[in-house]
Amino acid sequence: STAAEKKRWTLNDFDIGKPLGRGKFGHVYLAREKRSNHIVALKVLFKSQLKESQVEHQLRREVEIQSHLRHPNILRLYGYFYDQARWKRVYLILEYAAKGELYKELQKCKYFSERRAATYVASLARALIYCHGKHVIHRDIKPENLLVGAQGELKIADFGWSVHTFNRRRTMCGTLDYLPPEMVESVEHDANVDIWSLGVLCYEFLYGVPPFEAKEHSDTYRRIIQVDLKFPPKPIVSSAAKDLISQMLVKDSSRRLPLHKLLEHPWIVQYADPSG
Numbered sequence: 001s002t003a004a005e006k007k008r009w010t011l012n013d014f015d016i017g018k019p020l021g022r023g024k025f026g027h028v029y030l031a032r033e034k035r036s037n038h039i040v041a042l043k044v045l046f047k048s049q050l051k052e053s054q055v056e057h058q059l060r061r062e063v064e065i066q067s068h069l070r071h072p073n074i075l076r077l078y079g080y081f082y083d084q085a086r087w088k089r090v091y092l093i094l095e096y097a098a099k100g101e102l103y104k105e106l107q108k109c110k111y112f113s114e115r116r117a118a119t120y121v122a123s124l125a126r127a128l129i130y131c132h133g134k135h136v137i138h139r140d141i142k143p144e145n146l147l148v149g150a151q152g153e154l155k156i157a158d159f160g161w162s163v164h165t166f167n168r169r170r171t172m173c174g175t176l177d178y179l180p181p182e183m184v185e186s187v188e189h190d191a192n193v194d195i196w197s198l199g200v201l202c203y204e205f206l207y208g209v210p211p212f213e214a215k216e217h218s219d220t221y222r223r224i225i226q227v228d229l230k231f232p233p234k235p236i237v238s239s240a241a242k243d244l245i246s247q248m249l250v251k252d253s254s255r256r257l258p259l260h261k262l263l264e265h266p267w268i269v270q271y272a273d274p275s276g
């Protein structure tokens with residue numbers, strides 16, 4: 001791990017800039033580290049978030065996991081610090097993603113072109129192959145956790161719920177929409193959960209809504225368990241895209257299209273921009 005991860009940081013080390021976003025877990029600000037002039041994002045976790053014991057180990061695990069991950073499509077978490085002055089606040093020091101949150105972009109243009117969707121899916125697949133190679137599963141792949149870098153490249157963020165595969169946890173995390181059957185049924189799960197979530201994401205990139213969306217939680221739950229996958233007539237989507245999604249949203253996690261096979265799928269080969 002780098003010097004940044006070892007140093008005891010304090011709020012005085014930073015000039016705070018504009019707010020970047022306000023998640024349910026806390027606010028994020030643009031910030032500049034004074035000595036190096038390095039631009040970062042600072043996330044403040046609210047005290048409501050900090051059930052002392054609970055969060056401390058989760059934060060440590062997130063920093064620990066992140067300190068081993070170096071990938072262009074994974075947002076860096078450099079470290080965190082408690083701010084003694086302000087009561088019980090925790091600040092996360094993060095890589096700054098200059099083009100912000102992907103879901104805002106998706107809301108703005110309703111859905112993405114096949115080229116854009118395939119390019120994003122391919123870069124996410126490469127990032128997940130890298131994570132799985134390090135026995136890390138993210139478990140919370142959804143638009144809210146995807147940011148866009150200065151060159152338009154996708155960055156997976158918020159490993160707050162990721163785990164090393166040898167200690168699988170069954171706690172429910174995040175919105176139901178992206179959870180695969182085995183997590184909704186809270187049975188043992190493995191890296192293939194991220195393949196399911198990537199399939200949900202690919203569908204939402206192309207149609208603007210997740211595949212199992214329903215008014216009631218219970219209906220979403222049932223649609224996921226039954227893999228009730230339907231492709232609307234509009235917008236027009238290639239059959240290659242539908243074929244890929246159908247090979248990822250498979251109930252039996254061992255039969256989902258492996259990520260390295262995804263990169264060879266005709267839809268990805270045809271539409272994904274090789275630069276990523």
Ligand SMILES: Cn1ncc2ncnc(NCCc3cnc(NC(=O)Nc4cccc(C(F)(F)F)c4)s3)c21
Nearest residue numbers: 020021025028041055058059096097100157158160
């Ligand atoms: C909006 N935005 N725009 C540009 C930009 N550039 C960078 N970052 C942004 N946003 C922050 C993205 C995050 C990355 N990693 C996170 N990690 C986390 O939030 N972890 C976390 C959560 C809750 C509880 C716990 C704890 F304590 F329990 F462990 C840990 S959040 C940006």
